[in-house]
Amino acid sequence: MRVFQKPVIDIPAQIVLLKQRGLRIQDESRAHCFLQVVSYFRLTPYMRTFQQTEDHDHPFRQGAGFRDLTRLYDFDRRLRLLVMDAIERVEVAVRSLISNHMGPLHGGHWYVNAQLFQHTYDHARLLETINAKQLAAKRDYEKDCQRIDRLQTGEQRKSQLKRQRARESYARHYPVNYDKPSLMPGWAMLEELTLGDLSHLFKGLSRDADKKAIARRLGLPAPLLLSWMHTLTTIRNICAHHARLWNRELGIRPELPRKPSFAWPAALVQDGHHPRIFPVLCILNHLTRQVSPHTRWGFRLHELTREFPEVDQRAMGFPKDWLQDPFWHCD
Known part of the structure; x- marks a missing residue:
C-alpha cells in the first residue's frame, strides 16, 4: 500500500499537463470550457486509447488531439442515450407483460400471494x-x-x-x-419497482408456466429473458450514472442462444465468447422489435456508428462487416 500524494491542479494546469504529454490542443479556450463541464477525471478513460499506456508518464501517441478525445466522449454519450431509449421501452413492456399475464390469471392483488413465488x-x-x-x-x-x-x-x-x-x-x-x-393492486405495484426488482420478481415466480407465457410474448424462452433482464439491469445502471459504455468489458454477461428460433446474428452463434457491449446491442435490437415492430432503433445505431467512423468498433466487440448480417435488416 502507498500513500496517495497526487496534487489537485486547476484547469489551466490540466491543459499544460495534456500538452506536455503530447496532446495537440489547437483551441485552448474550447478545451478549457470542455474541462470545466466534463472533468479531467471523467475524460481519463477515453484518453487511454490514445496513449502509450505501457509508459508510466502516459504520453499520447503521435497525432492525437483534444478533438479526438471529445469526439470519442460524444460518441459514448450518444450511445448511452440510444441504449437507455431501448431499455426504457423494454422495461415498460416487461412490466406490462407481467401485469397482463399475472393479473387476469391470479387476480388484481396476485403479488401478495406468497404461493406464487x-x-x-x-x-x-x-x-x-x-x-x-x-x-x-x-x-x-x-x-x-x-x-x-x-x-x-x-x-x-x-x-x-x-x-x-x-x-x-x-x-x-x-x-x-x-x-x-x-x-x-399488482398493476400499480409493478410501476413502483426498479428494473433490478422487476428482474428478481420475474426470477422468483414459482410457476414455470407463468414465466414461459411472459417470455413468449417477447419471442424468448424464459431462462434467456431472465439472463437478459439481469444484464440489462447492470447496463441501465451504467448509463444512469453516465459511466463509460464504449469498450467496457461486461461484468455480468448475458446468456446467448445456441440454436436460436428467432433472428439472431450469425457471429454470436459461431463464437460464444463476447465480453463487450455488442451482444447487448443485439439483445436490445431483438427486444425493441418485439415491443415496437416498426422501430428504427437498429437503423439509429447504424447511423451513429457511421457518424463516428473513427471510433474503433472492435473495442465494443463488433465483428467485421456486422451490418451485412440479415439480423440488422429484418422487418
Whole structure:
C-alpha cells in the first residue's frame, strides 16, 4: 500500500499537463470550457486509447488531439442515450407483460400471494417495499394538506387542491382512498419497482408456466429473458450514472442462444465468447422489435456508428462487416 500524494491542479494546469504529454490542443479556450463541464477525471478513460499506456508518464501517441478525445466522449454519450431509449421501452413492456399475464390469471392483488413465488424469493421484502412507498407517499400528502390548510383561500379551493395532490401518484391515491386490501393492486405495484426488482420478481415466480407465457410474448424462452433482464439491469445502471459504455468489458454477461428460433446474428452463434457491449446491442435490437415492430432503433445505431467512423468498433466487440448480417435488416 502507498500513500496517495497526487496534487489537485486547476484547469489551466490540466491543459499544460495534456500538452506536455503530447496532446495537440489547437483551441485552448474550447478545451478549457470542455474541462470545466466534463472533468479531467471523467475524460481519463477515453484518453487511454490514445496513449502509450505501457509508459508510466502516459504520453499520447503521435497525432492525437483534444478533438479526438471529445469526439470519442460524444460518441459514448450518444450511445448511452440510444441504449437507455431501448431499455426504457423494454422495461415498460416487461412490466406490462407481467401485469397482463399475472393479473387476469391470479387476480388484481396476485403479488401478495406468497404461493406464487419460490421459497427462495424474498416475498416479505417485496411487500415491505410497497408498504413503505405507500406510507411515505401518504406522509407527503398529509404535509401537503397541512400547507394547503394554511392558505388564505376558500374551503372549496382547498378541497380541490387536496384532490389534485392525491392524484399526483398512485402510491398516494391508494392509501388515501382505500384501506382494504392494505396494498395497491399488482398493476400499480409493478410501476413502483426498479428494473433490478422487476428482474428478481420475474426470477422468483414459482410457476414455470407463468414465466414461459411472459417470455413468449417477447419471442424468448424464459431462462434467456431472465439472463437478459439481469444484464440489462447492470447496463441501465451504467448509463444512469453516465459511466463509460464504449469498450467496457461486461461484468455480468448475458446468456446467448445456441440454436436460436428467432433472428439472431450469425457471429454470436459461431463464437460464444463476447465480453463487450455488442451482444447487448443485439439483445436490445431483438427486444425493441418485439415491443415496437416498426422501430428504427437498429437503423439509429447504424447511423451513429457511421457518424463516428473513427471510433474503433472492435473495442465494443463488433465483428467485421456486422451490418451485412440479415439480423440488422429484418422487418
